[in-house]
Amino acid sequence: MKPRSVLILLTLAATLLAAAPWLRVPLALAQPGALPPAVPLPPPVPNRSGIDTDALKADVKGSEEAQRKLRADLEAAKGDRGRLNQMLLDTAARTRAVEQQLIDVEGRIAQLDRSASDLGTSLGKRRGVLAQVLAALMRMGREPPPAIVMRPDDALDAVRSALLLGALLPELRVEAETLASDLSELSRVRTELASARDSLTSLRTDLDEDSRRLAVLVGERQKRQAEEHPLASADKAQAESVAKATGDVHDLVTRLENEVGPSARAADAAQAVTRPQEPGRPDLTALKDPARLTPAIAFPQAKGLLPLPVAGVTLRNFGAADGVGGTEKGITIATRAGAPVSAPADGWVVYAGPFRSYGQLLIINAGGGYHILVAGMERITVELGQFVLAGEPVGVMGGLSRTVANPVQRGPGGSGASAQNGSTSPVTATGQPQLYVEFRKDGLSIDPTPWWAATDSQKVRG
Numbered sequence: 001m002k003p004r005s006v007l008i009l010l011t012l013a014a015t016l017l018a019a020a021p022w023l024r025v026p027l028a029l030a031q032p033g034a035l036p037p038a039v040p041l042p043p044p045v046p047n048r049s050g051i052d053t054d055a056l057k058a059d060v061k062g063s064e065e066a067q068r069k070l071r072a073d074l075e076a077a078k079g080d081r082g083r084l085n086q087m088l089l090d091t092a093a094r095t096r097a098v099e100q101q102l103i104d105v106e107g108r109i110a111q112l113d114r115s116a117s118d119l120g121t122s123l124g125k126r127r128g129v130l131a132q133v134l135a136a137l138m139r140m141g142r143e144p145p146p147a148i149v150m151r152p153d154d155a156l157d158a159v160r161s162a163l164l165l166g167a168l169l170p171e172l173r174v175e176a177e178t179l180a181s182d183l184s185e186l187s188r189v190r191t192e193l194a195s196a197r198d199s200l201t202s203l204r205t206d207l208d209e210d211s212r213r214l215a216v217l218v219g220e221r222q223k224r225q226a227e228e229h230p231l232a233s234a235d236k237a238q239a240e241s242v243a244k245a246t247g248d249v250h251d252l253v254t255r256l257e258n259e260v261g262p263s264a265r266a267a268d269a270a271q272a273v274t275r276p277q278e279p280g281r282p283d284l285t286a287l288k289d290p291a292r293l294t295p296a297i298a299f300p301q302a303k304g305l306l307p308l309p310v311a312g313v314t315l316r317n318f319g320a321a322d323g324v325g326g327t328e329k330g331i332t333i334a335t336r337a338g339a340p341v342s343a344p345a346d347g348w349v350v351y352a353g354p355f356r357s358y359g360q361l362l363i364i365n366a367g368g369g370y371h372i373l374v375a376g377m378e379r380i381t382v383e384l385g386q387f388v389l390a391g392e393p394v395g396v397m398g399g400l401s402r403t404v405a406n407p408v409q410r411g412p413g414g415s416g417a418s419a420q421n422g423s424t425s426p427v428t429a430t431g432q433p434q435l436y437v438e439f440r441k442d443g444l445s446i447d448p449t450p451w452w453a454a455t456d457s458q459k460v461r462g
Contacts, residue, residue: 070213070216070217080291081224081291082289082290082291083290084217084220084221084224085221085290085291085389085392086290087217088214088217088218088221088392088393089290089389089391089392091210091213091214091217092214092340092342092391092392092393093391094210095207095210095211095214095340096307096310096311096340096342097311098203098206098207098210099207099310099311099312099335099336099339099340100311100312101203102200102203102204102207102336103311103312103313103336105196105199105200105203106200108196109193109196109197109200112189112192112193112196113193115189116186116189116190116193119182119185119186119189120186122182123179123182123183123186126179211338211340214340214393218381218393222381222382222383225382225383225386226383229385229386231262231383231384231385232261235260235261235262235384236353236383236384238259238260238261239256239260239262239263239351239353239384240353240354242255242256242259242260243351243353243354243355247356249355249358249363249373249440250440250443252351252355252363253350253351253363253371253440253443254443256350256351256363257350257365260384261385262383262384262385263350263351263384263385265385266348266349266350266365266384266385266387267348267350267365269294269348269387270347270348270365270366270367270368271367273294273295273367284296284297284305287390290389292346292389293387294346294387295345295346295347295366295367296346296390298367298368299345299366299367299368299370300368300370302345302390302451303450303451304450304451304452304453304454305451305453306344306345306390306451306452306453307342307344307390307391307452307453308333308344308437308452308453309333309341309342309343309344309374309394309435309437310333310335310339310340310341310342310397310435311335311336311339312333312334312335312336312339312435313333313334314331314332314333314334315332315333315334315434316328316331316332317331317449318330318331318445318447318448318449319447329438329445330373330436330437330438330439330445330448331436331437331438331448332376332434332435332436332437333434333435333437334432334433334434335397335432335433335434335435336397336432336433337397337398337399337432337433338396338397338398338399339396339397339433340393340395340396340397341374341377341393341394341395341396341397341435342390342391342392342393342394343364343372343374343388343389343390343391343392343394344364344372344374344390344437344451345364345366345372345390345451346366346387346388346389346390347364347365347366347367347372347387347388348364348365348385348386348387348388349362349363349364349365349382349383349384349385349386349387349388349394350363350364350365350371350384350385351363351384352380352382352383352384353380355375358373358375358376358436359375359376359377360375360376360377360378360379360380360395361373361374361375362374362375362377362380362382362394362395364388369441369442370439370440370441371439371440372437372438372439372440373436373437373438373439373440374394374395374435374436374437375435375436375438376397376433376434376435376436377395377396377397377398377435378395378396378397378398378399378433379395379396379398380394380395381393381394381395381396382394382395397433397435398433399433439451
């Protein structure tokens with residue numbers, strides 16, 4: 001046998017031992033006939049007996065500074081509706097971006113966990129093979145083949161050994177290289193997994209801070225809304241009464257905009273500012289005014305510009321089979337628990353409350369006969385008659401998914417997995433909260449796909 005071949009195999013053995021110390025084979029197991037040991041458990045994670053008081057103090061200090069800055073911003077925005085709206089839009093956009101990053105990182109961690117588990121299982125199953133490879137290599141290193149210049153019977157043994165090793169060496173080399181490759185991949189996966197978990201921790205910290213800020217800003221907005229445009233309890237009760245007595249969304253919208261004061265005024269305002277669709281690309285200058293009180297552009301001209309109302313994974317698209325012989329009337333998005341929901345477009349709130357299988361339903365009149373339905377939220381944070389901007393927070397998701405009983409009034413629920421951009425995704429959303437979004441024109445459901453922005457830079461924002 002060539003010394004070079006032995007050297008190569010010994011180098012591979014050293015690589016295997018260095019890459020996987022938990023797979024080292026005791027000398028007793030290197031003997032022929034020895035049984036491979038059980039797969040070892042990963043080392044236990046040491047318990048942290050103490051509390052990192054310095055880190056806690058730093059967190060408290062950072063939170064206090066953020067609260068002071070927010071109070072200063074609110075004080076500066078007193079009487080300035082545009083400035084408050086801009087803070088709302090910026091914070092909501094940042095929160096949505098962090099939510100999406102969290103979803104991506106959590107999905108990546110799940111994939112890495114599966115890869116690490118598969119590699120560990122594969123290596124564990126081949127522990128016996130590894131023991132044999134290492135044992136053979138160690139014996140070859142300690143007892144190299146005898147020299148040819150000796151007695152004829154020794155020479156014959158040497159030739160036989162060389163022939164045997166020559167047949168085994170290719171298989172040993174292939175097995176050793178395969179094991180080394182798997183161990184290297186396992187090391188890479190573990191490193192990437194640690195990095196992803198660090199990113200996850202950082203993103204969660206950022207999200208917590210932005211969520212607190214957003215809650216304060218939404219509270220301030222609604223406080224000012226109540227002061228400037230108080231909603232009579234009778235109007236709210238009347239809207240809920242109409243919703244209970246109506247079984248169809250089209251009839252609900254019609255009755256609300258005819259019988260309920262704030263909804264009727266919202267419909268009149270939407271009709272009054274309806275603009276004819278102009279040829280070519282619309283002028284987006286008005287979108288830069290966060291203090292606007294009417295839609296910046298006509299709804300038909302907003303195609304390709306609207307932001308999805310929540311970060312998440314699209315489970316079902318418009319027109320897809322609904323599983324009961326019909327088709328989907330809108331889209332369903334799986335979200336993270338407690339995710340903020342934003343208005344997809346400028347418009348007036350004509351209904352905000354519970355309705356049939358939709359759960360908490362928000363209806364926005366976007367003008368020109370267009371209405372946007374958003375359902376599946378745990379809480380709605382806007383009121384009847386209120387004007388909202390595209391990207392402005394209007395609700396909060398809950399912590400569990402909902403199943404809709406009526407397939408015609410399709411809302412959140414079910415399963416599936418297609419990415420936000422329409423490509424297939426391995427993520428499943430079982431148990432996740434789900435948001436349902438439907439666009440309607442003159443009472444009929446329409447495909448919302450042409451309206452969604454292709455990239456974040458194209459999304460409509462104030």
